[in-house]
Amino acid sequence: VTFNNLEKGKSMKQALLGIFAAALVLSTAMAMAEDDGFVSLFDGKTLDGWTQRNGTATYRVEDGTIVGRTAKGSPNSFLCSNKAYCDFELVFEVHVDPDLNSGVQIRSRSSKEYSDERVHGPQVEIMKAPGASGYIYGEATGRGWLSANRDVDDAAKNDDWNTFRVLAVGPRVQTWINDKPVEDLTDEAASQCGFIGLQVHGVGDRGPYEVRWRNIKIKDLAPEKTAKAQDVQFTPAPDVQPKPKKKAKKKD
Secondary structure (H helix, E strand, C coil): CCHHHHHHHHHHHHHHHHHHHHHHHHHHHHHHHHCCCEEECCCCCCCCCEEEECCCCEEEEECCEEEEECCCCCCCEEEEEEEEECCEEEEEEEEECCCCCEEEEEEEECCCCCHHHCCEEEEEEECCCCCCCCCEEEECCCCEECCCCCCCCCCCCCCCCEEEEEEEECCEEEEEECCEEEEEEECCCCCCCEEEEEEECCCCCCCCCEEEEEEEEEEECCHHHHHHHCCHHHCCCCCCCCCCCCCCCCCC
16 A cells, blocks of 8 residues: 555545535534524415405415515405414514505404404514604404604615514513614403414505515424414404404393
């Protein structure tokens, strides 16, 4: 065995060890990503796991995004998760046309007992800057803005992708846009369990306009609570005004 052959053998062994080490680092990183507790709500190909409620706006999948498109004369439309969530961390990216405002419902409801199944509940606002993106609105509850002070109006980038993060635990909801803190709201009255909903706002006779979502992920922070809460999304939210009418008792 010559000296050159020994050196070649060492070099090959070092190269193989380097490849093995790189593969180990990559597999570890992938495992960590899979174990971070987040679950994708959108598979990038279909709308499986979602149901449209209210309105006639359209939702389609295009290039790994959910695209919501306005329809003339339509009221607000919502693409809603089939599952309800209570305490969670939600992350998504959104790109909205400058002439359209939108939102993502959290802990929201749709019930035959309230306003003909109108989707209602807390909504994380999405709109162009300067504006109220990231603040919380009580969609169709009669309460209006739940966020009393809306001082941060420049966290979102216009006509571009924006990353939203929502942390909801008990009555407290915190939001960030592009890593910038926006809201820290504690509201004991608002719904604390319900579905996630992607809103396409009604625009009257204007449009059409579009809003796009991608990389929608959620980390369930209270799985047992979530399991017990399923179907609560089909009951009225506790803070709706006026309250749903109680069914009259049958006379004997």
